[in-house]
Amino acid sequence: MGTTKTSHFTEDQNRIAKIAKALGHPARVAIIEYLLKVNTCICSDIVDELPLAQSTISQHLKELKSAGLIKGEIEGASICYCIDEKTFQILKSYFSNVVLTVNNQKCC
Amino acid sequence: MGTTKTSHFTEDQNRIAKIAKALGHPARVAIIEYLLKVNTCICSDIVDELPLAQSTISQHLKELKSAGLIKGEIEGASICYCIDEKTFQILKSYFSNVVLTVNNQKCC
DNA sequence: AATATACATCGTAATATTGCGATGTATTAG
DNA sequence: CTAATACATCGCAATATTACGATGTATATT
Numbered sequence: 001m002g003t004t005k006t007s008h009f010t011e012d013q014n015r016i017a018k019i020a021k022a023l024g025h026p027a028r029v030a031i032i033e034y035l036l037k038v039n040t041c042i043c044s045d046i047v048d049e050l051p052l053a054q055s056t057i058s059q060h061l062k063e064l065k066s067a068g069l070i071k072g073e074i075e076g077a078s079i080c081y082c083i084d085e086k087t088f089q090i091l092k093s094y095f096s097n098v099v100l101t102v103n104n105q106k107c108c
Numbered sequence: 109m110g111t112t113k114t115s116h117f118t119e120d121q122n123r124i125a126k127i128a129k130a131l132g133h134p135a136r137v138a139i140i141e142y143l144l145k146v147n148t149c150i151c152s153d154i155v156d157e158l159p160l161a162q163s164t165i166s167q168h169l170k171e172l173k174s175a176g177l178i179k180g181e182i183e184g185a186s187i188c189y190c191i192d193e194k195t196f197q198i199l200k201s202y203f204s205n206v207v208l209t210v211n212n213q214k215c216c
Numbered sequence: 217a218a219t220a221t222a223c224a225t226c227g228t229a230a231t232a233t234t235g236c237g238a239t240g241t242a243t244t245a246g
Numbered sequence: 247c248t249a250a251t252a253c254a255t256c257g258c259a260a261t262a263t264t265a266c267g268a269t270g271t272a273t274a275t276t
Contacts, residue, residue: 002231002264008159009134013141021132025234026117026125033121036209041216044252051116056235058254073216077243078252080216088210092203098196101144108149108181108188110234110261133264152222164265166224185273186222220275226268233262240255246248 016094019087022067027052028060032069032083041073041082124202127195130175135160136168140177140191149181149190 006014023029027050034049035042046061047054061081064070068087073080114122131137135158142157143150154169155162169189172178176195181188 002229004133004135004232004264005159006134009138013134013137017132017134017137020128020130020137022128024125024129024132025112026114026121027112027234029121029125029128030117032206036206039213047253051113052234053236054253055237055255059234062254071216074243075216076252077250079254082215083206083210085207085210085215088203088206092200092207095196095200095203098140098144098191099193099200102191102193102196105147107190107193108179108183110259112234112262135264155223160264161266162223163225163267167264170224182273184222187224218276220273222273223271225270228266229264231262231264234260236258238256238258241253243250243252245250 019067019069019091022063022069025060027056028064028069031057031060031064035070035081035083041080043072043079043081046081127175127177127199130171130177133168135164136172136177139165139168139172143178143189143191149188151187151189154189 009017023032030050031046034046038045044054047057050057052060061070061072065072065081068084070081071084072082117125131140138158139154142154146153152162155165158165160168169178169180173180173189176192178189179192180190
């Protein structure tokens with residue numbers, strides 16, 4: 001027990017769940033919002049920005065990257081992280097669709 | 109340790125994180141999609157639909173409700189659950205905004 | 217009143233997440 | 247070559263999540 005029964009759900013449901021899960025932590029939301037604010041790709045600045053240890057930030061970045069929410073590119077000694085637009089587009093479409101569908105139905 | 113440092117982040121970041129976290133499980137995504145499909149509010153049907161025990165479904169519904177993603181209304185002996193449009197509207201707006209902001213910036 | 221239906225909650229086992237310090241690896245600076 | 251900078255990864259402790267069966271509570275049926 002304790003393990004999510006991934007295989008019982010559709011690929012799409014698992015995909016959305018994985019992306020949502022990656023955003024399911026305030027630090028990771030904060031990282032995304034920071035990346036949006038600074039326009040350009042930044043990396044170790046995030047460690048200065050957030051009240052978390054470097055190793056913790058690194059872990060969060062790993063999760064965001066693995067969910068496709070950010071991209072990272074080696075730039076000399078440091079790594080340039082930035083928003084991965086495609087995945088956010090998926091979220092936008094997904095929720096736009098949900099709202100559209102809900103609009104056409106009455107609720108309890 | 110092991111606890112999220114909620115207090116270090118903005119209310120908004122915690123709110124988005126909580127909603128995203130609630131969607132961060134394929135079973136809960138499946139529940140939302142099921143509710144979208146059946147148009148009307150349903151309840152114990154979800155137990156028949158998903159390969160999970162009744163107690164597990166009940167827990168998932170509790171999380172979805174606490175995040176504001178669904179509403180539940182007592183209807184005799186059963187409870188009528190349905191999508192809470194407002195929260196999905198928040199998500200739609202949030203991600204629309206992200207996509208808009210990203211569009212105006214170049215990346216690595 | 218007794219039973220059935222529809223949930224919610226409790227207890228608990230297995231596993232995952234969060235966070236940190238310490239350590240490892242690669243690039244850059246001197 | 248050495249030291250510094252910029253990360254990633256490891257190992258651990260604390261806590262949270264997932265899932266289930268068992269049990270509790272409320273309404274509905276007989």
